[in-house]
Amino acid sequence: MIHAIRTNGHCPCPQSPRESASAISRALGLLRLVLLLFGAGVTLSGIDTAFGGIATLGWRGPPDFFSVTNTEAFAVRDNHVRFLAGIWLGMGLILGVAAFQLARLQSVVVAFPAMIFVGGLLRLKQDDRAVLLSPRLLPALVVEPVVCPLVALWVLSSARPKTADSQGAKRPAAVTGPDACTKNPDRHAARVSTVGKHRPKGLIRRP
DSSP states (O other): OHHHHHHHTOOOOOOOHHHHHHHHHHHHHHHHHHHHHHHHHHHHHHHHHHTTGGGOOSTTSOSOSOOOSOHHHHHHHHHHHHHHHHHHHHHHHHHHHHTTOTTTTHHHHHHHHHHHHHHHHHGGGOSOHHHHTSTTTHHHHHIIIIIHHHHHHHHHHHOOTTSTTTTOOOOOOOOOSTTHHHHOHHHHHHHHHTTTSOOOGGGOOOO
């Protein structure tokens, strides 16, 4: 009967521990890659503004897009922008580290997309809808309010303490009773194959 189940491909057995661990490992690897790329993008944009100020370093476009009429007021605003960009830069670095320390930094990784989500919503306060829907801002409106919450949910579901990322896959519980044959056919087949073999002489019970 076990042979028939194997050849017909209808084995009711659950996924093996090795296959389950492999699937978890692939999912975590993809999540780490997403966090690493996300952190790299945040870090680069943070460097562009933190070291370039309002004018930026020009990595995202030419910096000569404004003129200063009040030098002192501009210097104060520029200093504030550099401070905020430094926080953004730090977030990007932490996201990059979290790609390799996901279990330890799970709560931090979830908090960052939540903050980015709030910032994305505040972009909608812009009065000029043409600017919001322009090719330069439309990708941000998709990533920040939509993609970031999905990443946070992904982290919550994939980086729990009892996953293969921190403690390894759990061994399946032993199955006993009448269901042992169907749920563990390999183990049952090995057990059946031992039937009929000679017992040690010391254990043979004579009539």
